[in-house]
Amino acid sequence: MTTLQNSPTSIRAVRPPSRLLPALALTGYLAVAATALVRPWLPALSPEHDYATRYGYATPAWVSLAAAAAGLLTLVVRRRRPTGRAPMLAGAAALVLLLWASAGVVLDLFRGFFWFTGIPAGEFGLVDWRGAVGRVAAAAALVPTALIMLRTAAPRSTDRAPARWPALVAAGLALVYPGVKFFWFLGGTFARPVPYPEGFPVAESVILVGGVALSLLLMRGLQSRLLHAGLIATGWLVSLVTLNQGMLPIFGMINYGLGGPMPAAVAAFSGSGWMTAVLYGSWAALGVFLVIATRNSRRRTCR
Known part of the structure; x- marks a missing residue:
């Protein structure tokens, strides 16, 4: 008990991680992999309306599969060794790949708003569902992964207030x-x-x-x-x-x-x-x- 009181690290900083985040992340990785595998059978926009290809963020399916694999590796490595270089490297790779796989999701959601509400918006009411479902899944998996990585980072001393x-x-x-x-x-x-x-x-x-x-x-x-x-x-x-x-x-x-x-x-x-x-x-x-x-x-x- 004395050791905890004299330690510069707060008890909050070293508390065991919640099981909810890994469960959400795992669900996200499975969704990312599934959407990548079923992508060829989803409806595609015509070439003249394919905005994802035009804007250059029609990400190859293997990127999504690699992101899911890196995320799963992060969970496995982190379970065996909660802190250290290995989980940080695996997690960093997962974050970059998930960010790549989700690139353009903001524009998908913007177009999805007009599609859902029926507000006249011309071409902006068209949604690339083939790619959008994968980008949404990658963005959803990115959130718990980022939160897990924030908890994986080594605890810092609380003697000094965080910089503003x-x-x-x-x-x-x-x-x-x-x-x-x-x-x-x-x-x-x-x-x-x-x-x-x-x-x-x-x-x-x-x-x-x-x-x-x-x-x-x-x-x-x-x-x-x-x-x-x-x-x-x-x-x-x-x-x-x-x-x-x-x-x-x-x-x-x-x-x-x-x-x-x-x-x-x-x-x-x-x-x-x-x-x-x-x-x-x-x-x-x-x-x-x-x-x-x-x-x-x-x-x-x-x-």
Whole structure:
């Protein structure tokens, strides 16, 4: 008992992991593998409406199978050795492959909303069900896998409060994409795609306000436990969304190297392809720093 009291690590940090997360992860891996195997028999969109192929995130089926295998390996290794290098490496591979297999799920859900509600949206009401079911399954498996990996990480001393600066970095990164869109809307021509038919950046305004507000709230925290729990859940969700969107060109270029088409997000900028890296890279970086900020905010409430 004395050893626990004198240890710099809190009891909460070394508690045994819940069995719920591995069960959810296992269910997710089986769903990812199943959707990859049945993909050839699912209905496909016509070539002119196949947005997943056009945007370069029609991921090969073997990526989903590899993600499921890496996830299963993570559970097996972690059961035998809860901490250490082996479970961390297996888990990192599973996270990358699941993120790759789920790339584009945000756009699938966006289109699925219009399909379900029947709101007239033209082509945006069409859903690539053949690929969408696999991307949704991979995204669903990604969540418990990420939470398991957060618990697998070596416990840290609670003598010092978690840093708040990652939240400030996230707030700054949340300004990049909306700022560029406002610059182009106001007449700026530097690195602007031609043609550029977009009007006032309404969605980008919401992203700007929401991203900055979320980051600052994660840094400050909320007094109510219930509200703070909702804030943490929002942080994890937005982290997944921004990472998923930000990594689209990278996974699209990998798919292109494997024989797929050039991603439309890259081709749209023609000679200013570096701007694609800046814009989407800001999303990916925002996701990374939101993960850190969300975890730090959660650790502060557990002290």
